Amino acid sequence: MRGISKAFGPVKVLENVEFTLRGGEIHALMGENGAGKSTLMKILSGVHRADVGEILLDGRRVELRNTQAAVEAGIAIIHQELNLIPQLSVMENLLLGREPSRYGLIDYGRMRQEAKAQLAALGAGNIDPDEEAGNLSIGQQQMVEIAKALALQARVLIMDEPTAALTERETDALFGLMAQLKKNGVAIVYVSHRMEEIFRVCDRISVLRDGCFVGEREIARTDFDEVVRMMVGREIGDRYPKREAVPGAVRLKVENLADENMIAGISFEVRAGEVLGIAGLMGSGRSDILMTLFGAKRRTAGRVELDGVSFDISEPGDAIAAGLALVTEDRKRAGLVFGMSVGSNATLAHLQRYARLDIVNAGKEGEAVAGLIQRLRIRSHGASQDVRALSGGNQQKVVFAKWLAQPPKVLLLDEPTRGVDIGGKVEIYRIINQLAAAGSAIVMVSSELPEVLALSDRILVLREGRQTGLFDAAGCSQEMLMAAATRPVVSLNSSSLGYQACRKPA
DSSP states (O other): OEEEEEEETTEEEEEEEOOOOOTTOEEEEEOSTTSSHHHHHHHHTTSSOOSEEEEEETTEEEOOOSHHHHHHTTEEEEOSSOOOOTTSBHHHHHTTTOOOEETTEEOHHHHHHHHHHHHHHTTOTTSOTTSBGGGSOHHHHHHHHHHHHHTTOOSEEEEESTTTTOOHHHHHHHHHHHHHHHHTTOEEEEEOSOHHHHHHHOSEEEEEETTEEEEEEEGGGOOHHHHHHHHHSSOOOOSSOOOOOOOOSEEEEEEEEEESSSOOSEEEEEETTOEEEEEEOTTSSHHHHHHHHTTSSOEEEEEEEETTEEOOOSSHHHHHHHTEEEEOSOIIIIIOOTTSBHHHHHHGGGGGGGEETTEEOHHHHHHHHHHHHHHHTOOSSOTTSBGGGSOHHHHHHHHHHTTTSSOOSEEEEESTTTTOOHHHHHHHHHHHHHHHHTTOEEEEEOSOHHHHHHHOSEEEEEETTEEEEEEESTTOOHHHHHHHHHSOOOOOOGGGGSTTOOOOOO
């Protein structure tokens, strides 16, 4: 890709960008949220057309006027934002436009077999090909997206944050498949904010900053600090800022929590100023705990206490009124209102703070939004910009900003840094620490085990909707967490659930 420039109206997104990809390599494309990575890859995959510049494939200039032209040229993309049709089944999504037929009719038996084979190759054989895509978890939808792209047998495969919703085991399976594709000569563009992954699987790295090409490095000849400097143009300090807060009294206590179909027997407590991490494989029930506590799923059993007082929550409005806040895993479907502005989304949960006699004071609201945008370094063209026009990472920051106007008693975080760049992650970590220091009790679900270990005081591990371990983060390891996440479910007695609990898996 030579001299690529792209603007949307008066806003320049890319300016004179260069990008070279070799056959049989995995090339990382990195940059902060809003740096232009996704736009550059959408140009390569035919979603957008460059205003200036050219694309050469095997030395010959090509015109990728649309996505079909890109597919015909051997280019496939796994988008950061999921693009499945929720009303269609998994197998219909996987083979959309390529349905096998017999006597002029779709051969559903063969379609089902092909879908099973494609999912099994990714280690996702537990996904039912007949299930509607909209009923799958975010991680399962991500696996279907990946299988769909791999089925095209492309020569150039673009992966935009493919592991953002995957567990460690699923990520390992994907990396094994990528290594095989690399041996077969497939050229892979890998877009990710997870530095460990970049240095684990990639050969080269190109960095964008503010829509411009900063430079290219061989992975073997660079390190974490240099890549961060290239991305952000500055030092960011400690990757995981230290927290000195001492936990206070028990703020949230949960006993034998159960929902309608996934979790049961969940018991834990979180103190003011404490971070409780929740780890487990995809489908283990991590998100279900948060959704049930927040009233988005129906609680069928158990007792919940807030500051020593038992309370019932039947809907999210009750949770918000009680002082609970939830950063959802799926910002597109459950965290934001697309079509509304950055500012309107940021204040939506606490409009009453800016109103008098049910009339919102626009000046007061605007002042609060400006402070949140600055505090979280949200890259936008102002508070009035439609939130859907932001990059994925900046959308995630708006979801987070929604709960910062009024510090919550209990903050429930479901993949809080999903799709957020390294600089943005550090800012979110600092805010988590600040909220903990101010007395908030924090329950955090994350698929990134280093993140869980670094931010948590204690870590609850789940498998198949049941808890299998509770650890002090100090002295714990990724291996211990994975062992607990994969071992048979056993009952934990009450003594194993206390503040000092730390039990090594058998």
